[in-house]
Amino acid sequence: MALSAADLPFLVEPKVSARRRFSERLQKFSLPVHNQTTLLGAEGPTLGGRIILWVFLRVMLCVPLMLAGCGAWEVVPDGQPGAIEAFEVPKRSTKVSPDAAVNAFKAETDQASDYRLGDGDDVFLEVVGRPELSGAHRIGPDGRITLSVAGPIMVRNLTRQEAADAITRAMLPYYRNVYSTVRVDKYNSNRVIVIGRVESPGALAFETPPHLLEVLAKAGGLPLIRKEQVLTRCAVIRGEKILWVDLKRLLTGDTALNIRLQRDDVVYIPDSTDTSVFVLGEVKQPGVYRLTPQMSLMDALSQAGGPSREANMDDIHVIRPNKGVNLALSMEELLSADPKLNVAIEEGDILYVPRSGVAKVGYIVQQMNPFGYLFLIKAFAFP
Numbered sequence: 001m002a003l004s005a006a007d008l009p010f011l012v013e014p015k016v017s018a019r020r021r022f023s024e025r026l027q028k029f030s031l032p033v034h035n036q037t038t039l040l041g042a043e044g045p046t047l048g049g050r051i052i053l054w055v056f057l058r059v060m061l062c063v064p065l066m067l068a069g070c071g072a073w074e075v076v077p078d079g080q081p082g083a084i085e086a087f088e089v090p091k092r093s094t095k096v097s098p099d100a101a102v103n104a105f106k107a108e109t110d111q112a113s114d115y116r117l118g119d120g121d122d123v124f125l126e127v128v129g130r131p132e133l134s135g136a137h138r139i140g141p142d143g144r145i146t147l148s149v150a151g152p153i154m155v156r157n158l159t160r161q162e163a164a165d166a167i168t169r170a171m172l173p174y175y176r177n178v179y180s181t182v183r184v185d186k187y188n189s190n191r192v193i194v195i196g197r198v199e200s201p202g203a204l205a206f207e208t209p210p211h212l213l214e215v216l217a218k219a220g221g222l223p224l225i226r227k228e229q230v231l232t233r234c235a236v237i238r239g240e241k242i243l244w245v246d247l248k249r250l251l252t253g254d255t256a257l258n259i260r261l262q263r264d265d266v267v268y269i270p271d272s273t274d275t276s277v278f279v280l281g282e283v284k285q286p287g288v289y290r291l292t293p294q295m296s297l298m299d300a301l302s303q304a305g306g307p308s309r310e311a312n313m314d315d316i317h318v319i320r321p322n323k324g325v326n327l328a329l330s331m332e333e334l335l336s337a338d339p340k341l342n343v344a345i346e347e348g349d350i351l352y353v354p355r356s357g358v359a360k361v362g363y364i365v366q367q368m369n370p371f372g373y374l375f376l377i378k379a380f381a382f383p
Contacts, residue, residue, distance in 0.1 A: 109262055
C-alpha cells in the first residue's frame with residue numbers, strides 16, 4: 001500500500017523543526033524587534049548578524065578570561081623608605097699581603113739556618129767516656145732535660161752544638177775532661193698549627209721546616225683532595241704578624257709565594273663560602289657557586305647548566321657590586337673569536353640572565369585559569 005507524506009510526518013518534520021528551532025534560539029537575544037528581520041532574514045542570519053554575534057560571543061569569553069589571568073599576578077608590597085639603614089653589608093676581607101711582606105717573612109725564616117731544640121723533642125746525649133751519663137732524653141714543657149748529677153739544664157731554643165756546650169759546662173764541676181754531643185732522634189716540636197676549613201685541623205709535625213703547600217696538602221685543604229673546598233687565600237700568623245697569601249697566584253705557578261714556615265706558625269684557611277659567585281636568572285641550575293682559580297664567565301655559566309630556553313641570549317649581565325659596574329654581553333659575542341669578552345670572574349660577582357619577552361608572554365598565558373585557556377583556544381581556533 002502506498003504511503004503519503006501525511007502518513008510519515010517523521011520523515012519531513014525534522015527539516016522544518018530544525019529551521020524553526022534555529023530561529024527560536026536567535027530570537028532569545030535581546031535585540032530590538034525592528035532589527036530582527038534585518039539581521040536574521042527569512043532564511044536565517046545574514047552576514048551582518050553573524051559578525052555581531054561573533055563579536056558578542058568573543059567579548060563574553062575574553063572578559064572573564066582576562067580577569068582570571070589578572071589573578072595570577074604576584075602582589076608585592078612596596079618597600080619602606082629608609083629601610084636600607086637597618087641592614088649591614090657583610091664584612092668579607094679579600095685583601096692579600098704585598099710582595100714586600102712576603103719577602104720579609106722569607107728572610108726571617110732563612111735566618112734560622114740551624115735547627116733549634118723545642119719542647120717535646122727526643123734527643124740523645126752522648127758523653128764521651130762516660131756511658132753512665134749518656135742516654136735518651138725528652139725535652140720537657142719547661143724546656144729542660146734532667147741529668148743524674150748536674151740536674152735540670154735549659155736547652156730550649158738552643159742549637160744542638162749550643163745544647164752540648166751547655167751540658168758540658170754543667171758537668172765540669174763534677175767531672176774532668178768532659179766532652180758531649182747532642183743529636184735529635186725525633187723532631188716533635190717542629191710543628192705547624194692549621195685551623196679553619198680543612199679536613200685535619202690541629203698541630204702537624206714535620207721532620208724538616210715545611211713549605212706552605214706541604215702544610216696545605218697534609219691538612220687536606222687543596223682542591224684535589226677536597227673538591228668543595230676552594231682556596232683563594234690563607235693567612236700565616238707568626239707571633240704578632242699576619243701574612244695573607246694569594247693562593248690563586250700560588251696554585252697557578254707563582255712559586256715565590258710557597259714560603260717556608262717556622263715552628264709554631266699558624267696557618268688559617270678561611271671558609272669556602274666566602275669565595276662565592278652567584279649565577280641567577282634563566283639558567284638551568286641557578287644558585288651559589290664557589291670561585292675557582294682563573295674562573296671565567298663561560299666557566300660560571302657552564303657550571304649552572306647554561307641558559308635555559310626562556311633566556312634572553314642578547315642581554316647577559318655580569319655585575320660586580322664592589323666596583324659598582326654592570327657589564328652586558330650577548331651570547332653571540334661570547335661565542336665570537338674575541339677572547340677579551342670571556343672575562344675573569346671575581347669573588348662576589350653576580351651573573352644574571354634575564355627572561356626573554358616571548359617567555360614573559362608565555363608565562364602570563366600559563367598562569368591563566370585553565371578552563372578559560374581552553375575556551376580561548378576554542379574561540380580563536382574554531383571560529
